Amino acid sequence: MDNDAVFYTDRSGRITSNPLLDQLPSYQSLLYRRKSSVSGTKRRSSSRGRTGSSSSGKWGMSSFTRPLDKPKSQIEQQDIRELAKPMAEKRRDKTQRLEEARELSSWRQWRQSSHRYLKRLRDDAQEWMSSMKLWRGDIHLIEGMFGTGILSYFSFLRFLVVLNLIIFLIKFSFVMLPIIIAPYASGNITYNLNDAGVCTVYPSSSRLGLVIFHEHITDLLSGGGFLEQTYLFYGYYKADKIHFPNITYNLALAYLLSTIAYLFLSLIWIVKRSARGFKRNLVQDEDRFQSFCNKIFAGWDFCITNVNAARLKRSSLLYELKTDLEEERIKQKIADRTRKEKCRIYFLRLILNLFVIGVLAGCFYSIYIATIFSQEAQMTKIKVNFIVDLIYEYLPSIVITVANFITPLLFSIIINYEDYSPAFEIRFTLMRCVFMRLTSIGVLLFSLWSQITKCEEEPCICGYNHVLYSCWETRVGQEMYKLTIFDFITIVAVTIFVEFPRKLIVKNCDCGLAKWWGQQEFAIPQNVLEIVYGQTICWIGTFYCPMLPAICTIKYFFIFYIKKVSLINNCRPATRPFRASSSNFFFLVVLLIGLALACLPVTVSVAQINCSHACGPFVNYNTTWEVLPATVSQLPSGAQKLLFALSSEAFAVSFFVVTCLAMFYVIALAGAHKRVINQLREQLAMEGRDKRFLIQKLCQAQSLSTSRSPVSRPQPRSGSRSSPSYHTSFSSNFNEGVFLAHSPPDSSTHV
Amino acid sequence: MGNKQTIFTDEQLDAYQDCTFFTRKEILRLHGRYHELAPHLVPMDYTNDPDCKLPLALIVNMPELKENPFRNRIVESFSEDGMGNLSFNEFVDMFSVLSEMAPRELKAIYAFKIYDFNVDNYLCKEDLEKTLNRLTKEELTPEEVELVCEKTIEEADLDGDNKLSFADFENMISRAPDFLSTFHIRI
Numbered sequence: 001m002d003n004d005a006v007f008y009t010d011r012s013g014r015i016t017s018n019p020l021l022d023q024l025p026s027y028q029s030l031l032y033r034r035k036s037s038v039s040g041t042k043r044r045s046s047s048r049g050r051t052g053s054s055s056s057g058k059w060g061m062s063s064f065t066r067p068l069d070k071p072k073s074q075i076e077q078q079d080i081r082e083l084a085k086p087m088a089e090k091r092r093d094k095t096q097r098l099e100e101a102r103e104l105s106s107w108r109q110w111r112q113s114s115h116r117y118l119k120r121l122r123d124d125a126q127e128w129m130s131s132m133k134l135w136r137g138d139i140h141l142i143e144g145m146f147g148t149g150i151l152s153y154f155s156f157l158r159f160l161v162v163l164n165l166i167i168f169l170i171k172f173s174f175v176m177l178p179i180i181i182a183p184y185a186s187g188n189i190t191y192n193l194n195d196a197g198v199c200t201v202y203p204s205s206s207r208l209g210l211v212i213f214h215e216h217i218t219d220l221l222s223g224g225g226f227l228e229q230t231y232l233f234y235g236y237y238k239a240d241k242i243h244f245p246n247i248t249y250n251l252a253l254a255y256l257l258s259t260i261a262y263l264f265l266s267l268i269w270i271v272k273r274s275a276r277g278f279k280r281n282l283v284q285d286e287d288r289f290q291s292f293c294n295k296i297f298a299g300w301d302f303c304i305t306n307v308n309a310a311r312l313k314r315s316s317l318l319y320e321l322k323t324d325l326e327e328e329r330i331k332q333k334i335a336d337r338t339r340k341e342k343c344r345i346y347f348l349r350l351i352l353n354l355f356v357i358g359v360l361a362g363c364f365y366s367i368y369i370a371t372i373f374s375q376e377a378q379m380t381k382i383k384v385n386f387i388v389d390l391i392y393e394y395l396p397s398i399v400i401t402v403a404n405f406i407t408p409l410l411f412s413i414i415i416n417y418e419d420y421s422p423a424f425e426i427r428f429t430l431m432r433c434v435f436m437r438l439t440s441i442g443v444l445l446f447s448l449w450s451q452i453t454k455c456e457e458e459p460c461i462c463g464y465n466h467v468l469y470s471c472w473e474t475r476v477g478q479e480m481y482k483l484t485i486f487d488f489i490t491i492v493a494v495t496i497f498v499e500f501p502r503k504l505i506v507k508n509c510d511c512g513l514a515k516w517w518g519q520q521e522f523a524i525p526q527n528v529l530e531i532v533y534g535q536t537i538c539w540i541g542t543f544y545c546p547m548l549p550a551i552c553t554i555k556y557f558f559i560f561y562i563k564k565v566s567l568i569n570n571c572r573p574a575t576r577p578f579r580a581s582s583s584n585f586f587f588l589v590v591l592l593i594g595l596a597l598a599c600l601p602v603t604v605s606v607a608q609i610n611c612s613h614a615c616g617p618f619v620n621y622n623t624t625w626e627v628l629p630a631t632v633s634q635l636p637s638g639a640q641k642l643l644f645a646l647s648s649e650a651f652a653v654s655f656f657v658v659t660c661l662a663m664f665y666v667i668a669l670a671g672a673h674k675r676v677i678n679q680l681r682e683q684l685a686m687e688g689r690d691k692r693f694l695i696q697k698l699c700q701a702q703s704l705s706t707s708r709s710p711v712s713r714p715q716p717r718s719g720s721r722s723s724p725s726y727h728t729s730f731s732s733n734f735n736e737g738v739f740l741a742h743s744p745p746d747s748s749t750h751v
Numbered sequence: 752m753g754n755k756q757t758i759f760t761d762e763q764l765d766a767y768q769d770c771t772f773f774t775r776k777e778i779l780r781l782h783g784r785y786h787e788l789a790p791h792l793v794p795m796d797y798t799n800d801p802d803c804k805l806p807l808a809l810i811v812n813m814p815e816l817k818e819n820p821f822r823n824r825i826v827e828s829f830s831e832d833g834m835g836n837l838s839f840n841e842f843v844d845m846f847s848v849l850s851e852m853a854p855r856e857l858k859a860i861y862a863f864k865i866y867d868f869n870v871d872n873y874l875c876k877e878d879l880e881k882t883l884n885r886l887t888k889e890e891l892t893p894e895e896v897e898l899v900c901e902k903t904i905e906e907a908d909l910d911g912d913n914k915l916s917f918a919d920f921e922n923m924i925s926r927a928p929d930f931l932s933t934f935h936i937r938i
Contacts, residue, residue, distance in 0.1 A: 080769055081769065081770050081771050081772055082854055082856070083857075084848075084861065086840070086841065086844065087770060087771075087843065087844045088840060090770040091766050091770055094766055094769055094770060116769070120768065140937060143937070292899055292902045293907050293923050294928065294929060294930075296883060296886065296899070296903055297862065297866065297927060298924070298927045299886065300819070300821070301933045302819060302933060302934055303933075304818055305818060309818075314886065314887060314888055317886055317887060318887045318890055318891065321887070321895070322891075325899070328902075681909060684918075685909055685910055685911050687910065688910020688911050689911060691910070
């Protein structure tokens with residue numbers, strides 16, 4: 001007999017059903033329903049149930065629902081709604097369980113019913129919570145039109161709105177609120193300027209005399225003039241301690257601790273959000289391991305309800321599949337590269353990377369120059385013209401925006417010559433853009449710092465240039481404020497003046513240029529970088545400008561609606577699709593990089609740079625950080641000793657060592673698991689082969705015995721069989737013998 | 752709740768809440784949707800469990816399913832007779848499994864059924880080819896189709912029989928990151 005005859009299809013193309021195969025436990029685990037009502041039999045004794053089975057016409061096999069209920073304990077039964085059975089059976093299960101429950105002791109009954117009640121309560125609460133979610137309807141609409149990739153961008157935006165709101169609430173309640181209510185709660189604000197020295201001079205910057213209207217606009221856009229002495233900026237918080245009737249509120253300490261708190265909170269929240277995606281990314285061993293399976297079985301977005309979106313999804317899937325096939329071909333090509341070609345490629349890559357570094361250095365230098373020029377122009381106070389003044393103020397922001405516009409184009413051109421695989425190309429270009437965007441803020445801050453600490457006579461008397469920057473934190477806050485405003489204006493302007501006209505042109509004009517330019521694509525990576533850039537500025541700027549989170553919340557709120565309108569009216573989804581699963585993870589990784597980069601300037605300015613003596617809550621200290629040691633020295637000695645012990649070297653080193661050990665342990669565990677998985681996989685393949693071999697042998701033995709006994713009783717099996725002799729002899733001779741004597745183990749699918 | 756509805760008894764709603772991932776409000780809403788598919792066929796009063804089935808053609812024209820290339824298979828997999836005629840129970844069941852709260856294992860079971868076109872408990876090459884053609888509307892060349900199917904089987908087949916059993920499928924789906932988010936219909 002042929003090797004695989006048992007598995008061959010018969011003439012009509014359907015797999016000849018083999019009663020032996022039917023009885024295997026792995027078959028039993030499938031859930032095809034049967035038309036007959038034998039389902040009422042108790043599932044616990046599934047081996048008995050098999051004899052009486054009669055299968056329906058269309059569903060050839062007789063198979064059973066998975067016996068998932070553990071006979072021992074009733075309490076740990078699986079949730080009914082997670083069983084894969086038809087509704088009628090589930091309800092029968094439920095009544096069965098209720099009856100069984102009545103036989104239990106009353107304690108257990110109460111436990112079960114309270115368990116159900118709590119579960120119901122939790123479901124309702126979850127539903128209420130999700131109905132309270134911001135923008136639920138809008139996001140639903142977007143999901144239906146464009147699928148889950150773009151949806152992830154908008155839910156990311158929503159996350160940032162909520163995050164900024166929480167940060168603002170923290171700052172407000174701990175820093176602003178005490179100052180605001182101090183007069184009403186009979187609080188006494190103490191604020192001793194150290195010595196009436198030269199460092200404490202803070203000239204007022206509000207405009208005197210008749211103020212022309214456009215100067216108000218300039219002030220609003222640049223944060224100067226009337227805005228400077230408001231709650232908006234650091235300089236206005238002139239309160240060291242507030243003495244309420246019962247307690248003394250140390251505002252300086254609160255300011256510092258709230259800064260640390262919001263950075264820490266952002267970190268925790270982002271990590272928690274990315275944990276799911278991270279775990280999934282870890283599970284994917286190699287990069288392209290299951291790309292085809294994933295695309296075929298999990299590629300179609302079942303949420304799509306729009307005809308156009310369906311067409312686009314189809315074409316994007318097609319594109320992805322073709323790209324994957326192309327990748328296979330390129331991998332082959334790379335493997336076939338000769339030595340000489342490799343050298344050439346590496347040399348070319350080196351040159352191009354040096355070129356990229358040169359471009360980046362050039363951009364950073366121009367940002368540096370622009371910042372210095374802008375600062376000097378503001379200092380000299382020679383007003384040329386309303387527009388020109390505004391341009392001088394905004395020069396760093398303009399340069400940063402232009403650089404961030406040009407460099408991605410440049411990078412995407414360069415990457416074509418570097419001859420990487422397509423997936424790596426995308427990632428590498430993205431990484432370069434991320435680096436460019438986030439480092440430009442760092443360069444801006446660095447150039448500001450160099451200005452602030454540069455005095456005519458070295459070293460500076462007050463630690464900073466008190467002549468030009470009597471309150472340097474406010475100046476930095478103003479720069480951050482300007483960056484935020486300019487970012488918002490840019491997004492709005494690009495949408496209104498570039499995307500809408502583009503759509504009009506492409507729709508109405510039939511010329512070749514319009515066709516080549518094409519309709520706007522919603523490029524997810526670039527949009528995400530935009531908002532991560534804004535959020536990084538917000539994190540840095542909140543220390544100097546406590547109301548910045550509120551401004552950012554409003555800004556993201558409007559950006560949501562602008563992007564949504566633009567998306568629905570102007571855009572078509574990108575032809576290079578961005579997978580939902582990895583996109584969430586990617587967004588959060590980029591956001592984490594932004595947070596890390598934001599912590600750096602804040603840390604430096606808190607710990608290193610002398611805070612200004614003319615304004616702000618820290619006038620009595622040398623650096624902002626000094627508040628903490630000063631406070632700690634006033635604590636009771638027990639607490640002091642504890643805190644000193646925690647910050648000593650001994651504790652730090654031992655903590656570090658313990659963390660390293662834990663890390664090594666976890667890595668070793670992961671390696672061991674991987675080995676076990678490989679072994680199990682090999683074992684599975686071997687078992688599959690064993691199974692086939694044994695079944696073949698059985699069939700051979702059976703065919704031998706039928707050839708010896710010519711009489712065969714016709715046994716009525718269900719009507720779908722098409723090779724009667726094969727089956728009838730089988731069933732007559734092997735009906736009893738072949739049945740497994742023991743109940744089947746938990747199916748292979750029940751892990 | 753304030754308003755008394757007469758479509759289902761409280762007991763029935765309770766049972767639905769336990770057996771599906773929907774709340775009472777959603778079950779009633781689903782009944783509304785089911786009813787509007789065929790207002791003259793579907794009774795408004797379900798308290799005595801009427802035996803009413805809607806044919807496949809009506810169900811696949813729902814806006815949620817209309818654009819789905821697998822709509823026929825989805826409805827067939829949830830119908831008891833295998834022909835696609837759904838009673839209200841099966842209708843609710845279908846959307847419950849496809850809702851966001853259904854666990855991965857449950858979805859994997861039904862996904863396997865949906866993709867198994869010839870209903871033989873295996874995803875063989877023909878099944879995969881049919882799936883692929885439905886997905887791309889036959890815009891791949893036959894060689895490409897062949898290649899993709901081969902690669903898919905190569906990636907997922909564990910026991911080496913050149914087709915995917917449910918064990919292979921489930922193992923592969925548990926590592927497919929997009930499955931949970933794409934195998935989901937909002938209603």
